Amino acid sequence: MASLKTKLQQLTKLQCALFETSYNPTSARTGAKYLRARLRGPAMVRYYPQRIPIQLVRAVAWDMNIVDSREEQRVDDVVDLKKRGKGAPKKKKEKAEEKGKKGGGKKK
Amino acid sequence: MTNIRVLRDIAARKGVKAHEVVRRAYLACARNQTLEPQIRYQAQLQLNNFGRYSRPTTVKNRCTISGRGRGIIGEFGLSRYSFRMKALAGELPGVFKASW
Numbered sequence: 001m002a003s004l005k006t007k008l009q010q011l012t013k014l015q016c017a018l019f020e021t022s023y024n025p026t027s028a029r030t031g032a033k034y035l036r037a038r039l040r041g042p043a044m045v046r047y048y049p050q051r052i053p054i055q056l057v058r059a060v061a062w063d064m065n066i067v068d069s070r071e072e073q074r075v076d077d078v079v080d081l082k083k084r085g086k087g088a089p090k091k092k093k094e095k096a097e098e099k100g101k102k103g104g105g106k107k108k
Numbered sequence: 109m110t111n112i113r114v115l116r117d118i119a120a121r122k123g124v125k126a127h128e129v130v131r132r133a134y135l136a137c138a139r140n141q142t143l144e145p146q147i148r149y150q151a152q153l154q155l156n157n158f159g160r161y162s163r164p165t166t167v168k169n170r171c172t173i174s175g176r177g178r179g180i181i182g183e184f185g186l187s188r189y190s191f192r193m194k195a196l197a198g199e200l201p202g203v204f205k206a207s208w
Contacts, residue, residue, distance in 0.1 A: 028141040028142055030142055031135065031139040031140035032136070034139065035132060035133075037132075039129070040124070040164055041121075041124050042125060044121040044125060044167055045121050045125050047169065047185065048114070048172055049172055051110075
């Protein structure tokens, strides 16, 4: 006569067969939880609100004379700096001599 | 205001979305104890081959206004300062200053 343990095991096996669930008496990891979990990527991508660049708006609605105040401020500042002789230095025409590696390498 | 860290985070989010399904498949293989150790090992090696911007843990919620990485109030996706400014301006429905 079969012991109670084996009987219970048989019962679970039958249950699994009936309800189409996987029979896993040793509780071995099958990796199913990684497949069952919902995908997180689509929600992750939606985190930052989409911003439309003002250049694009200006290009589309060119007749509306939309002012890009930040860009204008920047250009004004550059002119101001140049007046005071504090502008960016002019680019060298000759190629600078190579000095070993440039920068910190490629970033992925 | 967006800064480089926000752009990096956006890149990470896109990468996670792009690689998520394949990564999950490899992950399930690598963690499956019923498979051959050789197969699990190969799957783990494949997982290691993915770039940095494919792991969900690389993604960090940053402030959607200022781009700050610390002191984020998750429900609104804002840093504590941006949150305060928006709340005081009455732009967050249901949020008002406590007073008792």
